[in-house]
Amino acid sequence: MKKTTVLLAVVAACLLAPSARADDWPQWRGPNRDDVSKETGLLKSWPKEGPKLVWTYRDAGLGYSGPAVVGDVLYTMGARGGSEYVFALDLKANPPKELWAVKVGTTFTFQGNSWNKGPSTTPTVSGGHVVALGAQGELVCVTTDGKEVWHKSLPKDLGGEVNPIGGGPEKIGWGYAGSPLVDGDNVICAAGGPQGTVAALNVKTGAVVWRSKELTEQATYSSPILADIGGARQVVVLLQDGAAGVAAKDGKLLWRFTREKPYDDIVAPTPVVKGDLVFITAAPKGGRDLLKIAGSGDKFTATKVYGDAEIENHHGGVVLVGDTLYGTSGEGRWNWFGMDFATGKVLWQNTPRALGRGSLTYADGNLYCLGDRTGVVALVPASPAGFKIASSFKLPDESKDRPSRGGFWTHPVVANGKLYLRDQELLFCYDVK
Secondary structure, eight states, rough: OOOHHHHHHHHHHHSSOOOTTOBBBOTTTTTSSSSOOOOOOOOOOOOOTTSSSEEEEEEOOOOHHHOEEEETTTEEEEEETTEEEEEEEESSSSSEEEEEEEEEEEEOOOTOOOOOOOOOOOEEEEETTEEEEEETTEEEEEETTTTEEEEHHHHHHHOOOBBTTSSSSSTTTOOOOOOOEEEEEEEEEEEOOOOOEEEETTTOOOOEEEEEETOOOOSOOOOOOOEEEETEEEEEETTTTTTEETTTOOOEEEEEEEOSSSOOOOOOOOOOOETTTTEOOOOOOOOEEEEEEETTTEEEEEEEEEESSSOOOOOSEEETTTTTTEEOOOOOOOOOEEEEETTTEEEEEEOOOTTOOOOEEEEEOOOEEEEEEEEEEEEEEEOOOOOSEEEEEEEEEOOOOOOOTTTOOOEEEEEEEEEEEETTTTEEEOOOO
């Protein structure tokens, strides 16, 4: 191939790919999967009615998929008319204009289902590709301009399984909810099942690169996370009975921690990693554990630093800011908490009934909290000293199609000076800068 042809191809690829920004949010829980934004210059308080509502998009479809934002394009998923789609929105338009939509699979549901009827994962955007996982386990890779590259079925092609504890059909439960991640040339996901809990596929072809053959648990609803511990790049996954780390290069089991009592309901929160420490939690009655991972090469051990039932997070996630971990605790309680990460000491608990239990993200000194039953959004300074709401407002509209037992379960996202909130088919964008 001539040099001029190669140069033209590179230029064309650059023009087609969305322009990335430092404050993009390209996947579940952000660039590092920790729900911590590096944005600055955001509002420290809001008017009584809340920050300015820039637009409302009303055709996102059913499901709890969150937004991935890269440049002026937002990627997410939703179920429309019996099918699940991954789609892209042009944020330069107001309201945003749909650029493309690619079918992922049929809409997930089951007899007696009143919780979720659509995809629950967030797409991952990397290197000109968008990787999306539907609730039925249909994994697709498309280009950022909407051309399908490959399509795999985790249950059919990889023998994948989801732990059904909590309800739902055997081997798939409430459907796949762990967002895939991209590590270099590999798409990594929690496929579950006897062939390996964790799977890596080539991002360009969809070919299986490796499976975690020594770890064969069914997948939970938690998303895997990458970590560098002891000089080894690892994929950390939350299991029904604990947690494990496998080598990102070949899937070899590096360490495993087994709890004395397995979680007895859905397992959803993403693990939190700081240095050689891994924090895991689940609810109801799941509790918390902090693990110290020691070793090098392919030999590691996991030792429990502390573990008890004092803090238990359902599916709103926990966020580590500095040395303090924040989130909500308990299935029936409304306690928001601040906890010293290293020792497990609970620094404070607060029960704001107008807000209720929920999910959160962090940006520029503040926690952005969303009540998962109330639709109330609160701005709370992240402080080990206590919980004090600086500003709050309620979403102006509610989904007419939300499952009867569902809630405001899509986590808030702050990207490029905007706050994104979703309630099924309704996607809201607020200016917080």
